[in-house]
Amino acid sequence: MKSVLIASYDMDVGGVERSLAGMLDRFDYRRHSVDLMLYRHQGDFMALLSDRANLLPEERAYATFRQSVAEVMKNRHFAIGIGRILSKLHVKYLGERRGIPEPGYYQMQLMWKYTLPFLPKSKAKYDAAISYLWPHYYVADKVEANMKIAWIHTDYSTIATDRxxxxAMWSKFDSIVAVSEACKESFLAKYGELREKVVVIENVVSTEAIRKLSNEPTDNPMERDDRFKLITVARLSHAKGIDNAVRAMKLLNDRGLDRIVWYVVGYGGDEDAIRELIADNRLEDRFILLGKQTNPYPYIRTGDLYVQPSRYEGKAVTVTEAQVLGKPVLITNYTTAASQVRNGIDGWIAELSVEGIADGIERLYRDEALRSELSANCLRTDYSGSEGLEKLYASIALASKKGGA
Structure with missing residues (x-):
């Protein structure tokens, strides 16, 4: 039996966390013993974790990554706290000097750089160690394993990092997993020298669980709304384009399409700005924020059209989940869109603009036959991604050979 470590941050509500839960649910525990290292044991999706994976005790030093600097200092992790402060000052300087619009990824890199010397190493050695969420420094530098594997969930052409x-971090991994072909190519456009290490494994989705959870009873206002219901599940952030969704809803309203309502499940740092934008456009009864929901599937099931208005994605798990539930989906033409849906077959790709989103929604709203065709094709398609796990098992199988076993 192969020993495997899987490391990630926590189980807050998000697509990566749902994907991790899906993979753990479908993992082959007959051939693998799995330790799960979460930097912090928190998040509404903790309940989704398979009890067949061994959740390791929380390490106080790693839990600091989900704490404020004030909390870190209060808990007497002074070196880590100072490292966090230095990373913030460093990225502020770089952001102003280089004009980096979204320096969050850069700051995360620097945070690890400054705190790495003060973080403990894993005491166990594994056949394979998997780092599921970037940055991957824990597995790269603090874990001993015969085989190290790192996951890519985002479009690297859209984010600013220190190359x-x-x-240097990526070079410590034997295999790098991208969640789509387009995600792989965007990564290689930046790190072409790593081509031989990169493979594609689609997100593993527990289709049975999604269908079962979609029928759970919930106080869902969408069930009492007889209008044409758009539904989006996403963080309220710049990347997810919810601000553009509000503007598109205003455009649809101006066109006289007043029987359309847009519901959004999710939370995030842009919530106040989005609520202000909704109020400015007098869309309080047309664009409705439902907040964080541990189980988003009843809301997706109740919608007439799933919309992903993102500016960029690796591969949106929520889109695949909507397809599993047989929903027609509309996504924007972000860089990796073509690997997300088959345009006109199991989804619709709209131009990435306010007008493009509005035009796409209007087209699908008016064409019931097209929506039905997209829905039927979704129901005929296997989105489980289970074949990807066989690729992962093959990589893990090589670990013993590499280790000399």
Missing amino acids: EMDL
């Missing part, structure tokens, strides 16, 4: 720092 040399990142390359």
Whole structure:
């Protein structure tokens, strides 16, 4: 039996966390013993974790990554706290000097750089160690394993990082997993020298669980709404384009399409700005924020059209989940869109603009036959991604050979 470590941050509500839960649910525990290292044991999706994976005790030093600097200092992790402060000052300087619009990824890199010397190493050795969420420094530098594997969930052409720092980290991995072909190519456009290490494994989705959860009773206002219901499940952030969704809803309203309502499940740092935008456009009864929901599937099931208005994605788990439930989906033409849906077959790709989103929604709203065709094709398609796990098992099988066993 192969020993496997899987590391990630926590189980807050998000697509990566749902994907991790899906993979753990479908993992072959007959051939693998799995330790799960979460930096912090928190999040509404903790309940989704398979009890067949061994959740390791929380390490106080790693839990600091989900705490404020004030909390870190209060808990007497002074070196880590100072490292966090230095990373913030460093990225502020770089952001102003280089004009980086979204420096969050850069700051995360620097945070690890400054705190790495003060973080403990894993006491166990594994056949394979999997780092599921970037940055991957824990598995790269603090874990001993015969085989190290890192996951890519985002479109690397859209984010600012220190290339040399990142390359040094990636070089410590034997295999790099991208969640789509387009995600792979966007990564290789930046790190072409790593081509031989990169493979594609689609997100593993527990289709049975999604269908079962979609029928759970919930106080869902969408069930009492007889209008044409758009539904989006996403963080309220710049990347997910919810601000553009509000503007598109205003455009649809101006076109006289007043029987359309847009519901959004999710939370995030842009919530106040989005609520202000909704109020400015007098859309309080047309664009409705439902907040964080541990189980988003009843809301997806109740919608007439699932919409992903993102500016960029690796591969949106929520889109696949909507397809599993047989929903027609509309996504924007972000860089990796073509690997997300088959345009006109099991989804519709709209131009990535306010007008493009509005035009796409209007087209699908008016064409019931097209929506029905997209829905039927979704129901005929297997989105489980289970074949990807066989690729992962093959990589893990090589670990013993590499280790000399």
